[in-house]
Amino acid sequence: MRADRLVATLLFLQERGRVTVPEVAAELEVSERTARRDLEALAAAGIPVYSQRGRGGGWSLVGGARTDLTGLTADETRALFLVTGPLSATPELRTTLRKLVRALPPTMRAQAQAATRAGVVDATDWSRNAVTADAAHRSALQGAVVDGIRVRLGYAGVGKPAGERTVDPLGLVAKAGVDYLVAGTDKGLRTFRLSRVTSVEPTGEPVVRPPDFDLATAWRTLSGAFQDGMYAVTARARVHPDALALLQRFLGGRVRVGGPLPDGWTEVWVDGPAAKALAGHLAGLGARVEVLEPPEVRQWLAGIAAELTGMYAGEEPIAPHGQ
Numbered sequence: 001m002r003a004d005r006l007v008a009t010l011l012f013l014q015e016r017g018r019v020t021v022p023e024v025a026a027e028l029e030v031s032e033r034t035a036r037r038d039l040e041a042l043a044a045a046g047i048p049v050y051s052q053r054g055r056g057g058g059w060s061l062v063g064g065a066r067t068d069l070t071g072l073t074a075d076e077t078r079a080l081f082l083v084t085g086p087l088s089a090t091p092e093l094r095t096t097l098r099k100l101v102r103a104l105p106p107t108m109r110a111q112a113q114a115a116t117r118a119g120v121v122d123a124t125d126w127s128r129n130a131v132t133a134d135a136a137h138r139s140a141l142q143g144a145v146v147d148g149i150r151v152r153l154g155y156a157g158v159g160k161p162a163g164e165r166t167v168d169p170l171g172l173v174a175k176a177g178v179d180y181l182v183a184g185t186d187k188g189l190r191t192f193r194l195s196r197v198t199s200v201e202p203t204g205e206p207v208v209r210p211p212d213f214d215l216a217t218a219w220r221t222l223s224g225a226f227q228d229g230m231y232a233v234t235a236r237a238r239v240h241p242d243a244l245a246l247l248q249r250f251l252g253g254r255v256r257v258g259g260p261l262p263d264g265w266t267e268v269w270v271d272g273p274a275a276k277a278l279a280g281h282l283a284g285l286g287a288r289v290e291v292l293e294p295p296e297v298r299q300w301l302a303g304i305a306a307e308l309t310g311m312y313a314g315e316e317p318i319a320p321h322g323q
Contacts (some may be wrong), residue, residue, distance in 0.1 A: 008028055009028065012028075027231070142201075144169040150204075153183070167181075167185035167190075171215035184210065230254065231273075235293065236292045237292055243293055247289065250281065252273075256268065274301075282297075
């Protein structure tokens with residue numbers, strides 16, 4: 001935190017030209033004693049800072065010297081603030097952005113401030129559930145990654161009660177709006193979805209980092225294995241024209257579209273992790289999709305149909321296709 005304060009103090013000096021100890025203390029929310037010590041530390045570090053006593057005195061940069069800590073062009077500055085602006089809901093990020101704005105040349109400040117107001121983040125999904133509940137754990141894990149500290153991680157897998165394990169945090173990855181931790185375990189590198197993390201407790205022990213570890217390479221390997229599992233089973237099917245767009249929306253890149261059939265339907269190939277899971281995805285389209293092969297997917301669909309028929313027998317059905 002000391003280095004952060006010294007940088008913030010220098011930026012404050014750049015903006016104001018001359019500051020007093022009480023002004024620095026108020027701006028950085030520290031005691032006047034700490035503010036004075038930080039100003040003296042800047043001078044001791046060789047920064048051209050000097051103090052002047054008496055009425056109208058204070059601390060200044062010699063000759064109005066300036067230290068450009070950003071080196072950003074106007075386009076780079078706008079891009080940075082467009083990315084960080086919507087995230088500035090936290091006090092820490094708002095403070096960071098204020099400090100960065102002060103470091104910019106006056107001609108860039110208006111654009112930067114406008115960029116921070118160009119977007120907003122809604123922290124709930126369409127079901128009104130919070131999607132940022134893992135924020136506290138994210139902060140703790142970021143600290144563990146940066147500091148290289150092993151942690152005891154509370155984690156609840158899919159359909160499993162929360163358990164605890166000791167891991168070596170190596171990096172955080174965001175994919176399609178979901179955050180993951182890449183960590184070393186006694187079984188090798190693993191990924192942990194942050195929304196399933198229940199607790200983070202630093203052990204004080206140093207992280208054991210694999211030789212030549214590269215986060216991007218590790219993520220490609222780990223996510224590639226997961227993605228391969230999503231394509232374990234392929235079904236060939238025919239789809240009604242009204243359902244093709246919906247099927248593509250549901251399953252995205254796992255749908256490969258063939259040519260039109262003589263009856264006006266479309267031939268498709270659909271990938272999934274298992275026959276049962278694939279049948280579950282397709283069942284919602286009812287008779288607007290017919291699986292031609294493999295037999296296992298057809299059998300699972302027949303089982304789902306029989307189960308639903310037994311549950312809803314006697315109910316007045318709605319005509320298919322909205323007729």
